[in-house]
Amino acid sequence: MADLQTTAPGSIEAHALARHVRMSPQKARLVIDLIRGQKAQDALQSLRYTPKRAAKHIEKVLRSAIANAERKADDAGAPLDVDQLYVSKAFVNEGSRWKRLRPAPMGRAFRYQKRTAHIYVGVAEHHVAAAERVAANVAEAEAQKGVRGTARRVRKALTGKQAPPKKGKK
Numbered sequence: 001m002a003d004l005q006t007t008a009p010g011s012i013e014a015h016a017l018a019r020h021v022r023m024s025p026q027k028a029r030l031v032i033d034l035i036r037g038q039k040a041q042d043a044l045q046s047l048r049y050t051p052k053r054a055a056k057h058i059e060k061v062l063r064s065a066i067a068n069a070e071r072k073a074d075d076a077g078a079p080l081d082v083d084q085l086y087v088s089k090a091f092v093n094e095g096s097r098w099k100r101l102r103p104a105p106m107g108r109a110f111r112y113q114k115r116t117a118h119i120y121v122g123v124a125e126h127h128v129a130a131a132e133r134v135a136a137n138v139a140e141a142e143a144q145k146g147v148r149g150t151a152r153r154v155r156k157a158l159t160g161k162q163a164p165p166k167k168g169k170k
Contacts, residue, residue, distance in 0.1 A: 011124060012069050012072055012076075012078065012124065012125045013069070013088065013123070013124040013125075014065055014066075014068035014071075014072050014122070014123055015065055015068065015121065016061045016062070016064035016065035016068055016121055016122075017061070017118065017119070017120050018057060018060070018118070018119045019095060020096065020116045020118070021057050021095070021116060021118070021119055022114070022116055023054055023057065023115070023117055024115045025093065025094045025117040025118075027052070027053075027054055028054040028057070028092040028117045028119060029091075029092045030052065030054070031047070031050060031052050031054040031055050032054075032091065032119070034047075034050065035047065035058070035062070035121075036087055036090045037086065038086065038087055039083075039085070039086050039087075040062065040086060040123055041082075041083060043062060043087050044059060044062060044063070058119055061119050061120075062087070062121050065121045065123045066085060066123055069082075069085060069123050069124075070082065084125050084126045085123045085124070085126075086123065086124065087121060087123055088124035089120065089121070089122035090121050090122070092117050092118065092119050093118040093120070094116075094118070095115070095116030095118050096116055097114065097116065098113065098114040098116070099111060099112075099113055100112055100113070100114060
């Protein structure tokens with residue numbers, strides 16, 4: 001999927017899921033496509049002024065995902081800037097269908113279905129903000145230890161890779 005993005009090490013990710021929402025998934029997808037990839041605060045504003053019934057349900061799920069991210073950061077003891085959160089994943093799956101009967105002429109019955117949807121919204125911290133926080137934490141720890149080679153450790157923390165060794169005599 002194109003909307004899946006990797007996050008930097010140390011970044012906060014959280015999600016929320018509303019199941020069996022009484023609306024057609026096709027109609028909910030029209031609204032969920034509006035907020036995918038946006039900043040969380042911008043997405044809330046978009047949903048607030050979107051004249052679709054699905055917007056209210058999706059806004060509720062997004063607020064829950066933001067609260068889950070705050071709770072996750074508090075439990076981990078990590079700082080979290082809510083302004084740096086963005087909608088990393090957002091999709092709507094089809095839920096179970098309610099089968100119903102409608103009376104028809106001459107004693108017959110017509111069958112119809114009431115559709116439900118599962119709404120998933122995931123939020124994550126922007127890569128840049130998370131990388132800056134990791135770099136600051138590493139630099140602060142190194143400064144407290146008084147150890148040389150801070151730049152190499154910061155680069156390793158940011159990229160997740162080890163820096164190439166320095167060239168010199170063997």
